[in-house]
Amino acid sequence: MFSATTITIFGFLPITLAYLLCTLFFHKKEKTINNKKPPGPPTLPIIGNLHKLGNLPHRSLQLLSKKYGPIMSLQFGQIPFIVISSSKAAELFLKTHDIYFASRPKSQGSEIMSYGSKGMAISEYGPYWRSVRKLCTLNLLSALKVEMFGPIRKEELGVLVKSLEKASLVGEVVNVSEAVENLIEDIMYKMILGRSKYEQFDLKGLIQEAMVLFGSFNVADYVPWLSAFDIQGLTRACKKMSKSLDEVLEVIITEHEESTNVEKTRHEDFIDILLSIMHHNIDKENEQSHAIDRTNIKAILLDVILGAIDTSANVIGWTFSELLRHPKVMKNLQNEIEKEVGNKRMVEEKDLKKFKYLDMVIDESLRLYPVGPLLLPRECRESVTIDGYFIKEKTRLIVNAWAIGRDPNVWSENAEEFYPERFVDKTMNYQGQDFECIPFGSGRRRCPGIHLGLVTVRFVIAQLVHCFNWELPSNITPSNLNMEEKFGLSIPRAQHLHAIPSYRLACDVNHE
């Protein structure tokens, strides 16, 4: 019996030879046509520049860009990439020429998990993606809808404050990472699915596993002839995961269908909204418009779950860590909130618009810790020449948002420092106008959940800081708190955050 690995090794030799011949041939050809490619490091056969990525690709790519410039060529496996590392270049690719890069590449895992690109996040550019995107921005993520779901955020955050008040009575060290993760999961699951706990299955665990699978590196996506062998077992794992998720979503959707006529006591959630527009034409002005069916609904739900939870939780984790490292900033923030709210009640969402310093703190945190450091990959839809460089159809685009936010040419010498005051005279616009810092991406593919994400993050931070004073555990000082990150679909802190709350309001939320 041949194992997959043996076949791979026997397959390697002739293919390597063929590959080398091809590279030689094409190199010659490229020189004669004067197709200038952006500069980049030399490539190895088969793997290209994959060996340069390391464990924290955003950092490795930033280093490379210092040598090769803000627009570089790299090759991962067989696939050519352009990597963007400055705000000027980002504007060129995501605004001026955005239409060429408004598509996403297909990958094996995401094809399987999204029911064959039936969702939004990884679908290729075209009428289907446009319809689904419009449907979601209008019906699920508009400012009006975000406000409509406000009571869920208030209630869940209230529950957390109560349990933290209890912890503060006994001076307990709180696992902040865990508390925030649970809070965001409860908020988002209630908004999307109607509830966050099920007896029959472990929804949270399943989605966390799916996130890991989704974010894992699949060699077959870069060396396509390997895909038939599934040497990492990822295709099998994705199929299994997709089946489990489908079973769970079926149960949840059926539960909604059966309850619509009977009891209307619970909040309306994303599933109710999607079911109410199922089979309707999404875009009335557009003849080609698609109607969504049950499969589309499941794919959209998965996208929204995967897009909303880890991102929001990680932004809160990073912001909270920086506040603990900068007690003065924490104090300023508490003062700003107390001036408006007093010390006898909790923060309400409608207070948020008065907190200028809070916005500065969150902007500064998003600048240093864009939780999607390389955004989501784009794919060039047709060959184009930009800034004198020829970029071939199907080339992939990586935008290093992490490097852009830390560019000393834009953010001055203290770019690596957490310093919210730099935003005193600058209000960030994440809807596509500013390119100095792009934590939500930009252009047609920018994050459609910006408003929901920002409201959630601001509200949680404001409440936690207003209701409690926070201290680090005795063995950690503000200057030695570990700030290392772990790479994934959304980057979290490498180490979990722990802190000790002490309740600071003059009212007892546990006896209200």
Ligand code: HEM
């Ligand atoms: C603070 C939290 C968030 C951050 C930092 C964030 C960041 C991002 C980034 C960097 C992208 C890729 C943009 C690009 O390629 O240019 C993205 C796309 C996306 N995000 Fe978010 N996001 C956040 C919250 C949310 C929320 C709350 C939702 C949904 C409910 C969401 C849903 C999506 C979806 C569906 C896409 C894919 C859009 C498309 O391809 O058309 N995100 N997000």
Ligand SMILES: *[C@@H]1O[C@H](CO)[C@@H](O)[C@H](O)[C@H]1NC(C)=O
């Ligand atoms: C803190 O919470 C995380 C989950 O967010 C968990 O993995 C970790 O083990 C917890 N740490 C401790 C010391 O309980």
